[in-house]
Amino acid sequence: MFPVKFLRRPALTALITLMPALPVQAAPCGNTAQGFEAWKPAFAAEAAAAGVGQRGLQALKSVRYSQGTIAADRRQTGVRYSLEDFLRIRGVDAIVRIGRQRKGRNPGFYTALERGYGVPAGVLLAIHGMESGFGSGFGKYHVLSSNATVAYDCRRSEFFSGHLIAALKLVDRGWLDAGAIGAAHGEIGHTQFLAGNVLKYGADGNGDGRVNLYDEADALASTANFLRRKGWRPGQPYGEGTRNFKVLNEWNAATVYQKAIAIAGQRIDE
Numbered sequence: 001m002f003p004v005k006f007l008r009r010p011a012l013t014a015l016i017t018l019m020p021a022l023p024v025q026a027a028p029c030g031n032t033a034q035g036f037e038a039w040k041p042a043f044a045a046e047a048a049a050a051g052v053g054q055r056g057l058q059a060l061k062s063v064r065y066s067q068g069t070i071a072a073d074r075r076q077t078g079v080r081y082s083l084e085d086f087l088r089i090r091g092v093d094a095i096v097r098i099g100r101q102r103k104g105r106n107p108g109f110y111t112a113l114e115r116g117y118g119v120p121a122g123v124l125l126a127i128h129g130m131e132s133g134f135g136s137g138f139g140k141y142h143v144l145s146s147n148a149t150v151a152y153d154c155r156r157s158e159f160f161s162g163h164l165i166a167a168l169k170l171v172d173r174g175w176l177d178a179g180a181i182g183a184a185h186g187e188i189g190h191t192q193f194l195a196g197n198v199l200k201y202g203a204d205g206n207g208d209g210r211v212n213l214y215d216e217a218d219a220l221a222s223t224a225n226f227l228r229r230k231g232w233r234p235g236q237p238y239g240e241g242t243r244n245f246k247v248l249n250e251w252n253a254a255t256v257y258q259k260a261i262a263i264a265g266q267r268i269d270e
Contacts, residue, residue, distance in 0.1 A: 026046060026161075027039050027042035027043040027045075027046055027152075028042065029152055029153065029154035029157040030152060030153070030154060031153060031154050031155070033065040033067070035152075036065040036148075036149075036152055039152050040060060040061065040063070040148075043060070043148075043151070043152070043161075043164070044057050044060055044061075046161075046165075047060065047164075047165050047168055050165045051169065052165060052168040052169055052172060053169075053172040054172075055171050055172045055178075056168030056169060056171045056172045057168070058178075059144055059168060059171045059178035060144070060148070060168060062144075062178070063142070063144045063145040063147075063148040064142070064145045065145070065148075065149055065152070066141060066142065066145045066146050066148075066149040068140075068141060068184065069141060069145070069146040069149045069150060069184050069185065069186075070149060070150075070153065072184035072185070073150060073153070073155075073156065073184065073185065079254040079256050079257060081256060082256075083256050083259055083260070086256045086257070086260055087260055087263070090130060090260060092260055092263065092264050094129075095125075095126060095129035095130065095264050095268075096126075096264050096267045096268055098129060098134060099122065099125035099126060099128075099129055099134075099264065099268040100268050102125060102134065103121050103122075103125060103268060109217070110124070110125075113205075113220060113221060113224050114224075114234075116221075116224070117221075117224035117225055117227070117228040117232075117234075118224075118228055118232055118233070118234025118235065119223075119224040119227050119228060119232055119234075120238075120265065120269055121268065121269060122264070122265030122266060122267070122268035122269035123227070123238060123261065123262075123265040124220050124223055124224060125264075125265070125268050126260075126261045126264035126265040126268060127191055127223055127251065127261060128190055128191055128216075128219075128220065128223075129264070130257070130260065130261065130264075131190070131191045131192040132189070132190050132191065132192060134190075135190050135216060138181055138182055138183070138188075138189060138190075138192075138214070139181055139182045139183035139184065139187065139192075140181060141181065141182060141183060141184050141186070142179070142180075142181060143167060143176065143180045143181065143182040143186050143188060143195075144164075144167055144168075144171075144178060144180075144186070146182065146183075146184060146185055146186040147160060147163055147164040147167045147185075147186035147195065148164055150185055150186070151163070151164040160185070160186075162196050163186060163194050163195045163196045164186075164195070166194075166195035166196040166198065166199045167186060167188075167195035169195075169199060170195055170198060170199065173210070174210060175198065175202070175210050175211050175212055176188065176195070176198075176212075180214070188213045188214075189212075189213025189214045189215075189219050190213060190214065190215075190216055190219035190220070191213070191219045191220070191222070191223045193213050193219075193222065193223075193226075197226065198211060198213060198222065201222055201225050201226040201229060202218070202222045202225075203218065203221035203222045203224070203225040204218060204221070205217030205218040205219070205220060205221030205222070206218055226250075226251070227247055227248075227250070227251065230247050230250040230251075231243070231246075231247050231250075232244055232247045238262055238265065238266075239262050239266065240258075240259060240262060245258060245262055248261055248262065
C-alpha cells in the first residue's frame with residue numbers, strides 16, 4: 001500500500017471515510033484538586049462523544065472542585081444506628097405527622113399517583129420527608145461541581161462519570177439549572193435523585209413537558225415510577241419480609257432506612 005501522502009485527494013477522502021473513529025480515552029482521574037482543571041477539558045471530550053450538547057459542555061467549564069463533597073464522601077461509614085435510634089434521629093414521628101397533613105390537604109394527587117404507579121401515598125411521603133424534609137432542604141452543594149468532583153475522584157470515577165454526563169444532558173434539556181444546589185454527591189431535588197436516575201426514571205408529574213426534580217409533583221411521580229419499574233407490586237403489603245420491602249433496597253441499601261420508610265409509610269396511611 002502506498003503511504004497516505006501519495007494518494008490522490010479522492011482516494012484519501014475515501015480512505016479517511018472508511019477509517020473507524022478512534023475511541024475517546026477516559027479522562028484521567030485524581031485524588032486531589034491538583035489535576036482537576038486539566039481533567040475538565042479531557043472529560044468534556046468524553047461527554048461530547050456521549051452526546052452532551054453545547055449547553056452542557058459550557059456548564060462543565062464553570063464547575064469547581066468541591067472540598068465539601070470530598071470531605072463528605074470520605075466520612076461515609078454506612079448507617080450503624082439501631083432502628084430505634086434511627087427513627088428518633090431522623091424524626092420519623094414528625095415525618096408521619098406532617099405526611100398525614102400533606103396527604104389530607106391533597107388526597108387527589110396521591111390517589112392519582114397510586115392509580116398510575118401502584119405506590120401508596122405513605123411510602124412516597126415517607127421518602128419525601130426523609131430525603132428533603134418535604135422540600136425544606138435540598139442540600140448546600142453545587143450539583144454539577146459535586147458530580148464533577150466525584151467523577152474525577154479515582155475512588156468513585158467509574159460510578160459517577162455516568163451521572164455527570166447525565167447531569168450535563170439534563171442541563172441540555174432544560175431539566176436542570178446549571179447553578180442548581182443539591183446534596184453532597186450531586187443528588188437532586190425533593191427526593192434526591194442522582195442525575196442518571198432522572199434520565200431513566202424521571203416522570204412529568206405536573207404536565208409541563210419537562211422533568212424537574214425541584215418541582216414536587218415531578219419528584220413524587222418520578223419516585224413512584226422508579227419504585228414501580230424496580231418491581232413494586234400494586235396493592236401488596238410493603239412491611240419487612242415482603243416483596244415490596246425488597247424493592248425499597250433499590251432506593252437505599254441501608255436496611256434500617258428501608259425499615260424506617262416502611263414503618264413511616266404504614267403509619268401515614270393508617
